[in-house]
Amino acid sequence: INDVPVERRTASDVGVEASRTAWAEPARVALLEVAGRYNAVLTYKELGAYVQQESGIFTSQMLHNWVGDVLGRVAVDGNSRGEPMLASLCVDANGSVGKPYAVAVAATGDELVGDADDHAARERLKCYEAFGAEMPAAGGVPTLTPKLSAARTRERKARANDKPANVCPNCNMAVPATGVCDNCG
Numbered sequence: 001i002n003d004v005p006v007e008r009r010t011a012s013d014v015g016v017e018a019s020r021t022a023w024a025e026p027a028r029v030a031l032l033e034v035a036g037r038y039n040a041v042l043t044y045k046e047l048g049a050y051v052q053q054e055s056g057i058f059t060s061q062m063l064h065n066w067v068g069d070v071l072g073r074v075a076v077d078g079n080s081r082g083e084p085m086l087a088s089l090c091v092d093a094n095g096s097v098g099k100p101y102a103v104a105v106a107a108t109g110d111e112l113v114g115d116a117d118d119h120a121a122r123e124r125l126k127c128y129e130a131f132g133a134e135m136p137a138a139g140g141v142p143t144l145t146p147k148l149s150a151a152r153t154r155e156r157k158a159r160a161n162d163k164p165a166n167v168c169p170n171c172n173m174a175v176p177a178t179g180v181c182d183n184c185g
Contacts, residue, residue: 011059019057020066024073026054031074031086035131041091041124041145044100068100072107079108084126088119095147117144 011019071087087104121142168181
């Protein structure tokens with residue numbers, strides 16, 4: 001972090017284009033630092049605070065209204081360098097990449113197919129490999145963030161518990177996986 005005082009300006013004084021362009025440079029720096037640590041991520045809130053502090057350009061606009069555009073700029077720059085998607089390293093408070101990631105992927109001309117968090121997990125692994133993270137001895141694997149993984153596990157368990165049991169229509173006993181009632185044969 002730079003200890004040199006930065007002139008404080010507002011995004012409304014500087015303009016949308018100039019402020020977002022100014023925020024993209026420190027966003028790249030922050031994401032490259034995260035990419036050097038296996039399974040590390042940065043929250044949108046942390047990134048938003050960092051880019052404003054580093055650029056000296058502040059906004060009262062809601063983060064979700066501008067962070068996708070900034071990440072898109074970082075993604076386009078990285079794409080031109082042949083780099084993996086640095087935007088995959090940025091997540092919301094729930095550990096999900098959310099809409100800003102989709103904006104970044106679209107900015108590069110790619111199409112987000114399937115689950116955005118699964119796509120981001122694969123891209124994060126590429127980032128860790130490309131930017132020198134110390135990888136596990138067996139090599140890394142694409143992983144969801146711990147928060148998101150736990151939430152998905154809870155959802156799966158809840159859905160499994162909500163499934164109605166297969167019940168015999170004659171005796172109302174649970175039918176085993178064979179599909180044949182043990183009581184009624």
